[in-house]
Amino acid sequence: MATDSDDLVRVDFAFRRELAEKVEGNLASFCYQCGACVGDCPSARYDPEFNPREIMLKVLYGLGSELMREDSILWRCTNCYSCHERCPQQVKPVEVIISLKNMLADRGIIPDTVEKVTHTFETTGRTVPYSPAIDKQRERYGLPPLPPVPMEEIRALLADEPTGGGDA
């Protein structure tokens, strides 16, 4: 836990502000810690270290340093959306977790498996790398070759928003 030398919790407000600016990142503010997200969470059931209620609590306390790190617990979420379904406050814990992952990515901290898939997408417009063997397989079923993806359009969409401009 982030503490001062005298063991007081120090809330990282910059972290909370940064999260609040992400799409659906501010939803954690509505969390009243009821724990409805925990009961159906498969990661919580199979991994004693993972608890969506505790992740929301760390967000509320602004304990950014515990979440913004290599090997962050956030990546152990299964993305099953049960917490989204159960939350009585519409916090959408999984979406808060995804916003936190966006913050990790902004810092260049991203697991290799995730980086590999996103790189394939950013360079080819697909998440499965193309190979001629794919079209050969498709031909067997009377299917045409994979159609091309207009990468100039995809690249234009992926470019960052100008700062101070459309980023509101």
Added chain:
Amino acid sequence: MKRLAFFPGCLIPARHPAMEFAIRRTLERLDIDVVDLPGASCCPDPIYFKSKDKVAWLSVAARNLCLAEELGLDIFTNCSGCTATLSETYHLLQDPELRERVNQRLRRIGREYRGTIRVRHVATVVRDEVGYDAVRASVGRPLEGLKVAIHYGCHLLKPSAIMQVDNPDNPEVMERLVEALGATPVRHRNWYLCCGKACQSEQVPLHMMRDLLQTVHDEQAEILGMICPTCFGQFDHGQAKVSKEFGLDFHTPPVYYFQLLAFAQGVPYDDLGFERQRFKPEALRRFEAA
């Protein structure tokens, strides 16, 4: 005849072309006019790319929706992940501020998202546009006595307010679709568990899959009825991994629903690509001999 724009995504066309073949073949028999969508990209995937940059993710997804809007057609997908991305985009972009932010990006490529079309999953297209009775009528060889354990996966159903497919606590669409083939759907005790593919942990998916496969095994199901290509991979090659890890012998072949439908409609077993699976649904052969 209902016309719909087809969004096949990445995984099915590239890794499982037999699934795409089965969808096109069966929908033709069910009088759905499948219109291709030139220029479509990855949806993009709701796990990896969304984790990196949600605004860019929404923008690329909105571009895919624009392509169908330009044709004036609702869009349907065959992958639960694509359905999740496109449905969530439709939902989130009802917010005018966020839509404007995404449209600022789309203007770079001369496009505008207007929110005029709906996103459908192929299972609901069959349920709502074709109907269970018409599916039953299309079946040339009923799969009587075939026990099919249903695996819904997560993203077809949740979040239900956005997906609007079925009740995630007690769904029935897959059971009804399997019944329409003459087969017997089985709801095993751990039916609601996730496949674990999107979890960046070794232990969580392994243990979860073990518990799930154990209850499939307990029900003596002959095949696992699948509707998501990501779950499919977990249950095919992943099933062998789980067995090896725990010294167990799980071997229930997963079958994507539309391949099962194609087979029931009369497509030969050998034309459906089952030989590429780690676990082959040989149980289907008995219906071919009949």
